[in-house]
Amino acid sequence: MEEKITAVKKLNLPVLINARTDVYWLNANDPGSRLQTAVRRANRYRQAGADCIFIPGANDTGTIGGLRKGIPGPLNVLAGSHTPSLQILSELGIERISCGSAPFRAALSLVKKIGEDIITRGSFSHMTDGVLSYGEAADWISLHRNPKQNR
Numbered sequence: 001m002e003e004k005i006t007a008v009k010k011l012n013l014p015v016l017i018n019a020r021t022d023v024y025w026l027n028a029n030d031p032g033s034r035l036q037t038a039v040r041r042a043n044r045y046r047q048a049g050a051d052c053i054f055i056p057g058a059n060d061t062g063t064i065g066g067l068r069k070g071i072p073g074p075l076n077v078l079a080g081s082h083t084p085s086l087q088i089l090s091e092l093g094i095e096r097i098s099c100g101s102a103p104f105r106a107a108l109s110l111v112k113k114i115g116e117d118i119i120t121r122g123s124f125s126h127m128t129d130g131v132l133s134y135g136e137a138a139d140w141i142s143l144h145r146n147p148k149q150n151r
Contacts, residue, residue, distance in 0.1 A: 024056065061092065114127045
């Protein structure tokens with residue numbers, strides 16, 4: 001991975017290299033050595049030229065704090081159900097938070113609930129209660145379509 005990062009950096013392209021290590025995501029190695037392994041890999045990637053380090057699966061304050069202390073430069077964590085709040089992540093010095101597939105899965109879960117509601121109860125409440133009206137949705141999309149125009 002270090003060689004790949006170095007090679008991409010030599011191309012002098014306008015890209016951000018967000019190098020990923022999955023020791024937490026995959027529960028690799030002994031739990032007691034994961035932090036040390038992640039820090040070692042991350043620092044090697046940074047030395048090779050990575051702009052940011054992505055460590056999905058690191059989701060508790062102690063682990064994230066340990067990563068922050070051991071890794072200079074921007075860190076990226078994956079948001080999940082056990083991830084500390086945005087404020088705590090900011091206090092820990094985390095510069096980037098990824099949502100991954102969670103927004104898609106949340107939307108798909110709602111579509112599933114809508115279908116189940118219609119089929120099992122003959123109700124449309126999951127797709128009508130507490131949702132934006134057609135006009136509100138159109139206004140919101142219009143407002144956010146070109147943020148530079150709305151400043």
